[in-house]
Amino acid sequence: MIETPVKEDARRPKGRGAPGDGLKGEDAPKVKVNMREVARMADVSVATVSMVLSNNPRISRATQLRVRQVIDQVGYRPNRLAQSLSGQYTNVLAIVVPALRHAFADAYFGELISGITDRAHKMQMKLMLEVAKPDFIKEDRHIELIERRFVDGILCLGFNDRHRHGFLEDFVGRQYPMVVVNNYFKDMDLDSVVCDYRSGVQQVMNFLTQLGHRKIGFINGAPEAQTQRDLLEVYQENMVANGMKPGDGWVSDGRFTEAGGAVAAAAILDRHPDTTALFTGNDKMALGAMHYLSRRGLRVPQDVSVIGFDDLQHAAFVSPSLSTVHLPLYEVGVLACDKLVERVRGKIDRVAEVLPTHLILRESTALAAPRA
């Protein structure tokens, strides 16, 4: 093999080190090496090295071994840019979250992201993190993510109806792999993995009713989210079935925050001082509501029962500990990741998964104690 005089790389002055002298011994130290070098050292073609790397069964066991030995010896690592440029996939997924203050310090997102990262890494996929600020959306960066080949697919967390135009709808027409995580849209053809919110509320309402509660206030997260509208709807059906008029000041928005939950609780109790139970669209608002109730001199659960939604870690550690609906958020993240990869690889062309929810009973709920 006299051929292949290592050619000079004239146009790359500040390159990351030349491939070597072409005569280098088998035990050369860590000089960065490419597939061509490995092929030469193992006395095979680059095609063979490539196939060894992808465990192509067409390569004989002997060749496999020989090539792998050279790879280990020289510490060769394939350049993933070249792999993806030649190949079909980037093996990278994007997590996109809206620009919320403290999104990354929120246990809700934290659970979802933990599920996603665990699964992605298990599948040897990488993850990119994007925050969808207004200019991100305006400049079509979400589309760029796919079209410029940053990633194979996208997971959208925390988006709602306000993000339809100019963002979510872009994915519909183009058929780009994207999965909405823990929300869904009724009239847009988007893939999603979501918890069964309707069943969750229904369990709450059944439970509260059994405890004798009729005067139940509902603190809504945000009507822009379909899941929150589902909560409201089922709540209202149950109120009506119990002979109550839910439109009548029993519902208030808490914007998903502790502070909002406190304000909403105040609004409901001012209007209906005889409220015996408060149900909230997430745990944070429940904590805010409990905080307000204690300031108002009402005991939980003796005077007012409080029941949340999410079952974040925190909910078990407040006093009184919070009864709530458990959402399998970690599992939602795992499944969303799984399904997205199947979508990317063309094994499925529609994702519409629903995961079950169930009631967790702790100390914040009790028998209704009617008050004036």
Place this chain on the structure above:
Amino acid sequence: MIETPVKEDARRPKGRGAPGDGLKGEDAPKVKVNMREVARMADVSVATVSMVLSNNPRISRATQLRVRQVIDQVGYRPNRLAQSLSGQYTNVLAIVVPALRHAFADAYFGELISGITDRAHKMQMKLMLEVAKPDFIKEDRHIELIERRFVDGILCLGFNDRHRHGFLEDFVGRQYPMVVVNNYFKDMDLDSVVCDYRSGVQQVMNFLTQLGHRKIGFINGAPEAQTQRDLLEVYQENMVANGMKPGDGWVSDGRFTEAGGAVAAAAILDRHPDTTALFTGNDKMALGAMHYLSRRGLRVPQDVSVIGFDDLQHAAFVSPSLSTVHLPLYEVGVLACDKLVERVRGKIDRVAEVLPTHLILRESTALAAPRA
């Protein structure tokens, strides 16, 4: 221009659509187009298109405009895999965090990550998210990140002395761009951006001393972190200066958690029932300590003052609100990102930034009230 009959791509059966018919009009809809196509349509070379894209001043204004017009018309977006393979940078950075339960639901990491993402996106850089589980480290994935050209540089959050071997030390020898975020190592040549912990404790000790406190307990986060050892050291110096023996059961480890803080507080108070103040290595442990104190029937701050470290959002919203040392974590994230990019681009070759900290006084501290 009769040349360039669009050549058939025989080897790519499931390709993402052919480049077109080679005669396509200027207003063709979104068929995916590459730089060669754009060049042909604008009647220039690909080199020129490339230079237009990088705003190379050598290109005339007229050509600039013409090329940009074609780009807009056909909706051309450069393939970033090809760009990075040919070019010097990936323009991607990695955030690596250890595999802690709920790392992504922790406001401490949340603040750092918010700062990093904001800055990175402002600089048109992308971010990858990695969780360093044991096998991530064992399989040298941290090295792969750079060597396989996933990213240009790495930001390490939440690592300490236990991660030296087989992980952090790998970066030292290879000189790969990596910045340790909010920790540092005395005898390893690693870049870092960190808060001034020593000044923070000193302010705490001065303040408590002025309030008449001498019997001050210290709840340590974890001795594996240099920053926590700094806290301990300065605390001890001050105790000695006040004639106390700090080794004598005044210090206890709280492992950074609420539960750990409660246990540590119990240990210190059992040993020293006359403790008048507790200082903790982070806010979470302070909350745990406060929780324990109230269970033990001690009032904060009347009986025992409590002072934390971090100043997370939450600290202002507990009762009593928590006095603490403010850490500019968002700014640490921003600066770390900034400096890492400068390192990557060879503008600097050493990062050792220290950001100032300051005391925040709220309700959890008061004059020492000596008890038996």
Place this chain on the structure above:
DNA sequence: CTGAAAGCGCTTACAG
């Protein structure tokens, strides 16, 4: 101011 050409480091039909 612009173009022709080499090169980045892979993957994949195709042929044998």
Place this chain on the structure above:
DNA sequence: CTGAAAGCGCTTACAG
């Protein structure tokens, strides 16, 4: 079972 060769879509000296 393996190799030669084309191709992925860019960037960058070099030459004019």
